[in-house]
Amino acid sequence: MLTFAILSSIPDHRRGQGRLFDLPHVLLCSILAVLAGADSYRSVYRFIDVRWDWLRQHTGLNWRR
Template sequence: MATFTPLLDILADVPDPRRAEGKLYKLPHVLLFSILAIVSGSDSYRGIVTFIDTHRRTLNRSFGLKWRRAPSHTSIRYILQGLDPIGVEAVFRRHAALLHAANTRPGAGSIALDGKTLRGSFDKFHDRTAAH
């Protein structure tokens, strides 16, 4: 799908910690589909798998994939938790900079904030809830 090509290209720069034998699912697609699932309301690894499984045929057709089934929730967890946070952050900062440059008028700017993240009070991976 041409709309997602720039994002997939950027996601391809996220370092993949998996061994070559363990790469049945391409990391950029797993990341993109996880993002789409979360934006669509999924809030767990099982939710991501449900999203991929529900839309698998459309995703396969749109992205030229041949996934016979969605990855298991443990595979999604293993992939996402194995990523280097610094490498992921660098890629997303680059993506945000490209979006900002493409949509900025001279003399105008934008900023996006997530208060819980800024305070460091929310950590889903380590089962730490938001501080109120």
């Protein structure tokens, strides 16, 4: 997926303890949520929660719930 390759090239400047999730997946899920109408962190979380199975299937997301 070209989009994921581009997101993977963005440097991750978070501290070690803030790297619980891979940055490319965080960015991809956030972008998809915003395109779907999310306008806050809470609505991004809700988007991920509701579409969890779809995101895992189509993005290779392997976060624990």
